[in-house]
Amino acid sequence: MHISDKTPLESTWPAVATVGVGAFALVTTEFLPVGLLPNIAADLAITxxxxxxxxxxxxxxxxxxxxxxxxxxARLDRRFLLVGLLGLLAISNALVSVADTFWILLVGRVMLGLAVGSFWTIAGTLGFRLRPAQGARATALIFSGVSLGTVAGVPAGTLLGDWLGWRVVFEVAAVTSMLVALALYRLLPSLPSQTQTGAAALFKLMNEPSPRLGLLAVLLVFSGQFAAYTYVAPYLDGLIGLNSQMLSLALLVFGVAGFIGNGLGATLINKGIQTAMAVTLILMAAPMLILAALPSLQLAVSSVVFVLILLWGLGFGLLPMVMQSWLFSLAPTQPETMGAVFVCSAQVSIGIGALGGGLLVDNLGVVTAMAAGGVLAGITLLVLRSHRLNVNQQETKAI
Structure with missing residues (x-):
């Protein structure tokens, strides 16, 4: 693994941390609309x-x-690529902040999507390149930006949007993105491109039944998560009646619980990957289904809602690490290939979930989005059970 001779190894920790800050900026920007959805919709006169x-x-x-x-x-130095992607993120946020039509808003978010996909394709491998002897620790530092974006970025953006308007939030995000781009340019060493796994390995992997089943689980659970989570603000505001401060607090509780879940992931995995997956999916499915039922049961008590949000956040915090570990167990000789497919599939699922949830919200009400999320998480649990039974049957036949 190559590190520029001009940059001593000891000096790369600030670079690792800056990549983590870039992850924070991207995740925060991607999910800022979750807390600002009602304000944005009202301002632009859209649903x-x-x-x-x-x-x-x-x-x-x-x-x-x-x-x-x-x-x-393929041939771009990763240092300049990441700087360019954070620059694109800054332009995206600036365009969204001044958008006076729905279409300009969407153009800005298209730029964000391009930045997110390309960033994670590169950034996920940089921990081991920047700190070869401490790659796991460096990778954890980079991915901590994901948890911090959920814990701090989205709730803070929601609160700031309530005080100063949603456009100011994206203006701040634009400035932050540009500052991160400048920091990456200053701190990252030269990172020439390396030989990557090609498309042939991806197609070969998808011809195997276990990885296909695993990716079906990714599609189901992430679609369900974002069918519900994307519209949690309209649910808590419109049906439960939380004011803007309480809404920000609820999102903060979700984020803090997710951060805790992320930290508990390794411990839970050590107890068995199947058990870890089952616990994660139950923690996600049950709160979403109960939240969907609360309005009809007339039990929309704030304390109950916050407990359910906490449990849901804990489950979602566990999901990325537990899901990836399960997928890697399905293709133990091809972890990098499976990881690449996981990123792609998860992002598709985010889009499918948000789109499907939006259709449900507009046509059947926000409760149905919550219900759909819980049902899909439950179906994922059945898929997990199906795979476990198949493995047990194969082991029995082998004996």
Missing amino acids: EGQAGLMVTLPGFLAALAAPLTLQWA
Whole structure:
């Protein structure tokens, strides 16, 4: 693994941290609309379902950009590529902040999707390149930006939007993105491109039944998550009656619980990957289904809602690490290939979930989006059970 001779190894920790800050900026920007959806919809005179396309489009574009990045950026130094992607993020946020029509808004979010897909294709491998002897620790630092974006970025953006308006939030995000781009340019060493796994390995992997089943699980659970989570603000505001401060607090609770879940992931995995997956899916499915039922049961008590949001956040915090570990167990000899497909599939699922949830919200009400999320998480649990039974049957036949 190559590190520029001009940059001593000891000096690369600031570079690793800056990549993590870039991850924070991207994740925060991708999910800012979750807390600002009602304000954006009202300002542009669109439905909340239409505003949900701010999450749908980046997901689809990120999924498209991820595998294509290794083609169009095959020879680019990764340092300059990441700087350019954070610059694109800054332009995206600036365009959204001044958008006076729905279409200009969507153009800005398309730029975000391209930045997200390409960034994660490259950034996920940089921990081991920048700190070869401490790659796991460096990778964890980079991915901590994801948790911090959920814990701090989205709730802070929601609160700032309530005080100063949603456009100011995206203006701040634009300035932050540009500052991160400048920091990456200053701190990252030269990172020439390396030989990457090609498309042939991806097609070969998808011809195997276990990985296909695993990716079906990714599609189901991530679609369900974002069918519900994208519209949690309209649910808590419109049906539960939380004011803007309480809404920000609910999103903060979700984020903090997710951060805790992320930290508990390794411990839970050590107890068995099947058990870890089952616990994760139950923690996601049950709160969403109960939240969907609360209005009809007339039990929309704030304390109950916050407990359910906490449990849901805990489950979602566990999901990325537990899901990836399960997928890697399905293809133990091809972890990098499976990881690349996972990123692409998860981003597609985010788009599908936000789009499907928007259609449900506009036509049947926001409760149905919550219900859909819980049902899909439950179906994922059945898929997990099906795979476990198949493995047990194969082991029995082998004996």
